[in-house]
Amino acid sequence: MSSISSHHDAKPKHDLKIALHAIVCHESKLRGDITIGAHTIVHPRATIIAEAGPIIIGESNIIEEQAHIINRLPPGADPSSQIVMEIGNGNVFEVDCLFESTKMGDQNVLEVKSHVGREVEIKSGCIIGAACKLTGKEVLPENTVVYGRNCARRIAMDKPPIQTLQIEFLTKTLVNYHHLKKPRSANS
Amino acid sequence: MAYLVRNDIVQYACTCGQLRPISFLYFCRHCLKLRCGFCVCHEVESHYCSNCLEILPSAEARLKKNRCQACFDCPNCLNTLAVRGTTVSVRDPDDPGKVNSQKKYYHACFFCRWTTRDVGLPDQAVQTVSANGWAQKNTSNVQRITVLLEHAKLLGMLERHEREQREKKFTARFRRNFTHLPGLTAAHVRKRAGLPPELPAPSTIKVNLAEFQPAVAKETVPELPTDIFTKELDIGTVTTLTQRFAQPETQPDSIEGLLPSYKHLSTKQSQRCRECEHNVSKPELNPASIKFKIQQAAYFYVPEVRIVTLEPLIGGKPSEVVIVFINPSQHPTTLSFITLQEAEEEIKQHQTEGTTDTAVQQGEAPLSLSSLTKPVTVVEEPRPIDISMTGEVQLPAADVEIVLPPKDDAAEYDDSGEIQQFHDDPKIVIHRRANKASLRFTVVPKTDIAGENCVIGFAFRYTYVNRISTPAIATSEQKPQKVQLCTRIFMNCGKILEGTQ
Numbered sequence: 001m002s003s004i005s006s007h008h009d010a011k012p013k014h015d016l017k018i019a020l021h022a023i024v025c026h027e028s029k030l031r032g033d034i035t036i037g038a039h040t041i042v043h044p045r046a047t048i049i050a051e052a053g054p055i056i057i058g059e060s061n062i063i064e065e066q067a068h069i070i071n072r073l074p075p076g077a078d079p080s081s082q083i084v085m086e087i088g089n090g091n092v093f094e095v096d097c098l099f100e101s102t103k104m105g106d107q108n109v110l111e112v113k114s115h116v117g118r119e120v121e122i123k124s125g126c127i128i129g130a131a132c133k134l135t136g137k138e139v140l141p142e143n144t145v146v147y148g149r150n151c152a153r154r155i156a157m158d159k160p161p162i163q164t165l166q167i168e169f170l171t172k173t174l175v176n177y178h179h180l181k182k183p184r185s186a187n188s
Numbered sequence: 189m190a191y192l193v194r195n196d197i198v199q200y201a202c203t204c205g206q207l208r209p210i211s212f213l214y215f216c217r218h219c220l221k222l223r224c225g226f227c228v229c230h231e232v233e234s235h236y237c238s239n240c241l242e243i244l245p246s247a248e249a250r251l252k253k254n255r256c257q258a259c260f261d262c263p264n265c266l267n268t269l270a271v272r273g274t275t276v277s278v279r280d281p282d283d284p285g286k287v288n289s290q291k292k293y294y295h296a297c298f299f300c301r302w303t304t305r306d307v308g309l310p311d312q313a314v315q316t317v318s319a320n321g322w323a324q325k326n327t328s329n330v331q332r333i334t335v336l337l338e339h340a341k342l343l344g345m346l347e348r349h350e351r352e353q354r355e356k357k358f359t360a361r362f363r364r365n366f367t368h369l370p371g372l373t374a375a376h377v378r379k380r381a382g383l384p385p386e387l388p389a390p391s392t393i394k395v396n397l398a399e400f401q402p403a404v405a406k407e408t409v410p411e412l413p414t415d416i417f418t419k420e421l422d423i424g425t426v427t428t429l430t431q432r433f434a435q436p437e438t439q440p441d442s443i444e445g446l447l448p449s450y451k452h453l454s455t456k457q458s459q460r461c462r463e464c465e466h467n468v469s470k471p472e473l474n475p476a477s478i479k480f481k482i483q484q485a486a487y488f489y490v491p492e493v494r495i496v497t498l499e500p501l502i503g504g505k506p507s508e509v510v511i512v513f514i515n516p517s518q519h520p521t522t523l524s525f526i527t528l529q530e531a532e533e534e535i536k537q538h539q540t541e542g543t544t545d546t547a548v549q550q551g552e553a554p555l556s557l558s559s560l561t562k563p564v565t566v567v568e569e570p571r572p573i574d575i576s577m578t579g580e581v582q583l584p585a586a587d588v589e590i591v592l593p594p595k596d597d598a599a600e601y602d603d604s605g606e607i608q609q610f611h612d613d614p615k616i617v618i619h620r621r622a623n624k625a626s627l628r629f630t631v632v633p634k635t636d637i638a639g640e641n642c643v644i645g646f647a648f649r650y651t652y653v654n655r656i657s658t659p660a661i662a663t664s665e666q667k668p669q670k671v672q673l674c675t676r677i678f679m680n681c682g683k684i685l686e687g688t689q
């Protein structure tokens with residue numbers, strides 16, 4: 001990760017926008033131009049790095065401990081170009097997952113230690129199973145489930161449920177034990 | 189822990205000639221030999237379901253085709269399905285205006301997120317689903333299979349009948365000896381003589397056989413769908429071979445045909461030494477318990493060997509290897525080193541002794557009568573060890589003895605540094621702590637094989653305190669006996685580097 005932070009130093013853009021009702025723990029590592037939507041939970045020790053351009057995270061997402069969301073510059077790309085990473089609503093980034101793609105829809109789950117590469121576009125309702133790695137160039141259709149040692153796939157009937165109860169619970173508990181980053185709009 | 193011993197860097201030669209890491213070996217305390225998974229008898233102790241932990245007697249397990257009747261496997265990824273509850277609103281049949289909420293259950297897989305709803309199975313009203321018609325949906329072949337099984341049984345009976353007819357000469361005498369005894373039925377006699385139960389008369393078998401209808405070859409096969417060559421195939425809807433084999437009754441080719449199958453039962457197994465028929469491992473019956481009644485793993489009896497440090501290995505050049513020896517037993521042990529050739533000769537000598545008198549084993553008294561009544565066990569010839577040595581190891585002289593103190597669980601927390609005097613040669617023993625001793629060896633890899641692994645082999649003798657008192661020796665000697673055992677070790681010391689000069 002050291003190479004990323006050094007890159008980031010070259011681009012001095014600290015534009016953190018946190019919407020009202022979002023819970024962003026102070027111990028999380030946020031670098032660059034990041035927008036976090038309402039009711040989104042960012043756990044302590046989660047890492048979000050906007051290196052190649054802004055990261056826009058929607059509403060009601062859960063970003064767990066050690067999760068990495070990184071908008072990385074593609075190798076050999078012009079450093080002045082801007083790539084926007086967009087993450088929809090109701091997604092769950094479980095412990096130690098790595099998300100580098102630039103587009104994610106709604107209600108997806110990235111399970112523990114999963115890895116989604118830069119050129120994978122995720123639609124809605126997808127589940128990337130524990131330790132599954134997607135590094136090719138593709139568009140995951142809706143409700144795709146990637147599971148198991150060989151990253152087998154299937155299309156599920158329904159989307160995974162939104163974690164409303166979990167978000168409510170975390171909103172109540174995290175404040176008791178952690179300092180939060182203050183909600184702040186882009187203009188203030 | 190597992191990564192320290194469960195690798196193939198240090199391998200022990202089993203009595204049968206297999207090479208195994210120490211964690212894969214048993215040590216029979218009765219014949220004082222190493223045993224591996226290949227040279228023990230595996231016996232099924234109990235059948236149980238790993239999901240609901242229910243024990244089934246083996247007869248019942250066979251009747252239920254070794255499957256649990258309450259748990260299901262995911263037909264998609266073969267993991268266990270979990271029950272999930274939901275509340276659904278149902279319109280009241282009596283009062284159309286009213287809506288009732290009802291608790292419903294369905295099965296879902298936590299790994300691949302397959303649910304019974306995916307294939308249109310209706311939700312269940314009860315949590316414990318069993319015999320709900322999922323698995324029995326396609327049982328069209330069951331009848332035919334029963335007929336075939338019956339037929340095969342009859343054929344077997346007929347064959348046995350013919351064989352018995354041929355052997356009648358010998359068995360007739362046997363029967364005469366028993367039948368005069370009062371209170372013995374024919375079935376009893378057969379059982380005592382070690383024969384299978386009486387067969388029906390061959391004539392009735394033949395009548396039954398004649399009733400069997402053989403399969404008829406059909407020429408009309410179902411047509412292929414007309415669009416099979418034109419329709420684009422969606423690979424996501426085709427089942428994998430694993431999925432089809434998990435469902436042998438239907439073998440669906442589309443994922444729509446996947447049905448939950450009853451969960452396979454697991455077994456608890458015990459291992460028995462093939463030579464002396466004592467158990468070397470016996471688990472507790474309770475499926476929730478991970479403990480053993482008998483567990484004679486080599487790890488608890490045979491000194492463990494690990495490589496500590498290595499100098500770079502260069503072909504033809506001596507380099508220093510530090511190896512630690514750990515005594516796992518409750519008694520001190522004395523180590524001495526011999527070459528593989530010497531060890532092999534020693535083993536051969538034991539074998540020739542063993543063939544003359546099987547009961548005498550390394551200082552054990554003859555078992556007299558008990559050995560006569562025991563069934564004859566087949567002692568297999570150990571196979572030659574299949575490994576090629578790519579390095580020479582220089583061992584300490586054969587008369588150098590290294591004493592290892594017994595394992596003391598408290599010693600780990602004891603920092604007093606109490607040093608025992610062992611009179612070691614500092615050139616050989618470079619470090620000692622509790623029941624461990626690090627020894628210095630010199631390895632000379634072969635020349636001209638740079639890039640290959642340097643494999644060395646040697647043997648060591650160690651003393652073992654035999655605390656098992658067989659009835660025969662219990663009367664003569666009460667003391668636990670000290671015996672000297674020998675184990676062959678093979679080590680992979682890593683890649684040989686190119687010589688610089």
Ligand SMILES: [Zn+2]
Pocket residue numbers: 202203204205206222223224225226227
């Ligand atoms: Zn063996």
Ligand SMILES: [Zn+2]
Pocket residue numbers: 237238239240241242256257258259451
């Ligand atoms: Zn069960």
Ligand SMILES: [Zn+2]
Pocket residue numbers: 262263264265266267297298299300301302
């Ligand atoms: Zn599954």
Ligand SMILES: [Zn+2]
Pocket residue numbers: 216217218219220461462463464465466
């Ligand atoms: Zn034995």
